[in-house]
Amino acid sequence: MRILLIEDAPTLGEAVRDQIAEDGHAVDWMQTLEEAKACLATTAYDLLLLDLLLPDGNGLDLLRRYRRAGDTTPVIILTARDQISDRIAGLNAGADDYLVKPFDLSELSARIAAVARRYTGNPNPLIHVGELEIDLVDRSLRRAGHVVELTAREWALLEALVQHPNALLSRSQLEDRLYAFGAEIESNTVEVHISRMRKKLGRATIETVRGMGYRLGRT
Secondary structure: OEEEEEOOOHHHHHHHHHHHHHOOOEEEEEOOHHHHHHHHHHOOOOEEEEEOEEOOEEHHHHHHHHHHOOOOOOEEEEEOOOOHHHHHHHHHOOOOEEEEOOOOHHHHHHHHHHHHHHHOOOOOOEEEEOOEEEEOOOOEEEEOOEEOOOOHHHHHHHHHHHHOOOOOEOHHHHHHHHOOOOOOOOOOHHHHHHHHHHHHHOHHHEEEEOOOEEEEOOO
């Protein structure tokens, strides 16, 4: 996924960014609302991680504005505010989840995965595609009963295809799943990873539509 992290605390922001990247997601980390707005104006995100108390305002104001505008991007609030009234306010403003600081980074990963599954219309973490059994929670994969190991970037690409089973995803859309702002993008990265995945999963697992992109094959 492409995730926008809006958090002004340097230590926590760095830890969350590194955790998300280790999970195989592309993450852009911004420390103010103005920076976040600039990102949202130019980039399509799969999920937002939103702190509430930011140097230039309250994160809830940003959330309310985007929900009123019809934006449905899932949002998880990360905040030190632990009162029930604060949680209610966050959820009523349109948040999908609410995580109180300090929190365990593994729990954050689990909540990101759970919210992503709900938005794709399939809350079940266990998905079957042909002879593949994909567990999105454990990040484990079996092909015809045999364990298959994927790299973090291969997982990111597989999740993108699984989340859009009937859609064509262009190379640039898949690159967005792999790279944050400022990262150097190699011209054939997606093609290389897709080729390696086909060797592990079977050639029919990922279909190429020349000049348009890739989609999950009809295995």
